[in-house]
């Protein structure tokens with residue numbers, strides 16, 4: 001996405017302003033008739049202050065959240081980009097100074113601080129010290145590439161407590177841009193406040209203008225602002241980094257999968273609520289008035305701060321000089337996926353040609369990845385009416401994975417067992433359900449293999465009746481995906497077997513386009529891909545049978561991580577996991593989920609019962625866990641790790657610092673590519689069982705006393721989280737403190753029916769095949785002797801990324817069974833697909849050059 005702005009301002013703001021500025025979005029104003037880009041590079045987020053701002057405000061209005069932490073912690077290196085525009089009637093252009101960043105020593109500043117930060121924490125805020133100020137502008141300047149260079153180590157160290165020896169020349173994180181596109185990059189590193197290269201077009205004064213840095217009188221580093229006046233700046237924001245777009249009418253379009261959870265959403269403890277209650281009336285008034293003002297802004301685009309894809313990957317070898325990184329927070333960096341030509345074809349059919357499509361393909365062909373892309377595109381396309389794209393899936397688990405609701409929930413007809421007319425009547429009585437059916441333009445259905453054919457027909461007929469239109473699904477465009485060779489619908493109790501959706505009467509007329517994805521991404525080894533494809537269709541060659549039999553051995557792994565054992569029943573899974581847990585010494589750490597949402601508690605509990613994140617996670621040191629959310633491009637849903645300790649975020653900061661020193665020594669850290677999210681290539685297994693063993697005493701000696709108190713104060717109020725050691729595919733290790741994440745079951749209008757905040761970990765010695773569907777696992781152990789359902793063996797084995805990481809016990813070709821009608825259905829598609837491919841050959845050839 002390219003966005004062009006006429007004005008922009010860069011604020012570089014360390015500690016003081018943050019708890020306040022982020023919570024008071026109304027201060028962000030811009031001149032009449034113009035659009036303003038405000039970039040705030042924040043050194044510290046004083047979360048205590050921010051947490052007192054009601055989430056409704058932050059959610060619905062500014063979304064300054066970029067990298068939020070939890071209450072009671074200090075978060076280093078946050079940034080946000082806000083793009084408000086044109087509040088009518090405004091002609092003035094308040095600077096950061098007069099609008100929201102009063103001189104830290106002024107009474108105005110104190111008033112702001114004290115109205116948003118609880119008194120006990122105000123006491124912990126270090127006094128502003130004249131010595132902390134940079135003496136003059138020579139201490140701080142922009143160099144040619146607009147790099148902030150902090151020249152005075154002592155002073156900047158005092159201001160920014162976690163700063164390592166600071167010859168830190170902030171290096172730009174610049175994105176590549178084409179000629180028409182100016183680019184701004186930024187870094188989350190507090191050592192590198194910066195705004196990267198900007199190619200300004202038609203800028204009166206050009207770069208010189210940019211350099212016109214405004215400093216806040218007397219406040220040194222506490223805030224700076226650069227004002228480019230009439231520059232035109234276009235920034236290129238990768239789609240996957242846009243969380244939400246606030247539209248001219250004030251409504252918010254959430255984009256798929258990228259929203260960062262706010263601390264108060266995350267927090268399972270009621271502490272933050274207590275804090276909100278404690279908010280002063282004056283503050284409440286202030287906040288409310290800002291809410292009322294929200295329509296003044298016509299659009300705000302929020303960019304989350306997952307680490308930019310342009311960050312260089314850390315080498316695991318020690319290198320002479322590296323840029324020190326401080327950020328103890330696990331920053332997210334989601335890999336940019338380049339879609340294959342066949343994936344792009346589906347996007348084109350759906351988004352440009354508005355066709356109803358069914359895209360299918362064997363396990364690992366990127367159906368889920370593609371679906372997420374489609375959702376993003378459709379949401380952007382239908383941004384004026386965010387209710388028009390309905391995301392659904394056959395099961396709660398699948399729905400949770402794509403951020404949608406179950407088909408039943410969308411339909412609003414309960415279990416949907418009654419006859420058609422009864423169901424239609426029920427929906428007509430349900431205003432919200434009616435609205436959904438009427439407003440939906442695109443209906444997405446994931447995991448179609450588990451949708452019953454009868455249900456599919458009912459939905460089709462309901463759509464026609466409610467929308468009073470005779471075309472299939474009443475004119476709703478369908479985007480359907482899944483693989484019928486995987487798990488089938490669960491039959492109703494007492495009913496023999498369910499039918500498949502493709503057997504329904506309406507399937508063929510409702511879905512004119514079918515695309516079979518053929519390129520497998522999950523496995524790289526073509527022999528293995530072929531073996532799995534044979535297994536999928538139940539036609540195993542003798543050679544493949546022999547190969548599978550060879551997998552009945554115990555793979556040797558260099559680390560202590562064991563393969564995840566897949567079982568058919570939940571009971572077996574629970575037994576296997578609890579047996580292993582009870583064998584571990586050590587104290588249990590329990591994490592209770594925090595559930596919320598608009599549905600009543602009983603419905604919510606039911607909706608969340610199939611959420612991948614359990615209600616309660618009990619962990620011990622040394623237990624094996626699996627990540628159930630993508631954290632970045634390396635640590636992804638399915639990554640295996642071992643809990644090596646429990647600590648709070650402040651202690652983790654020290655831990656990271658220790659880790660860094662241990663690995664790279666305490667020498668020059670001013671340059672290089674070491675990055676803050678913990679990718680430290682250290683093979684030695686150094687246990688960090690608890691806070692006390694972290695040697696923080698010695699570190700403290702090196703710290704400023706004031707800062708130490710601050711850290712302790714913050715640490716005291718925070719909770720201990722699991723520190724997990726992940727072994728990466730290249731055999732290096734990476735430790736990450738795992739905090740809570742959120743899963744949502746969301747209706748098309750953005751209403752969150754149910755939401756769960758929980759640490760994104762599950763015990764990973766064992767997993768059910770049902771839950772494993774959709775997962776990618778590096779190490780898998782399956783006992784085929786226990787498999788009973790058609791498609792089950794295929795689902796289980798196809799989770800593995802390689803033969804080396806797959807152990808198969810009791811392989812028996814007769815256990816590999818498929819539904820005959822599924823085979824027939826796919827055979828009929830092959831012909832169709834060939835025709836489709838013939839048609840598209842030309843386009844594909846062209847695309848390949």
Ligand SMILES: Nc1ncnc2c1ncn2[C@@H]1O[C@H](COP(=O)(O)OP(=O)(O)OP(=O)(O)O)[C@@H](O)[C@H]1O
Nearest residue numbers: 338339340363364365366367368369521522774776
């Ligand atoms: N275009 C792509 N480029 C690179 N990797 C991809 C691409 N598409 C998918 N992948 C990767 O392939 C793996 C499998 O993708 P995904 O889970 O979307 O497959 P799927 O078809 O949904 O599988 P299943 O049917 O087993 O659920 C993931 O690790 C994903 O990141």
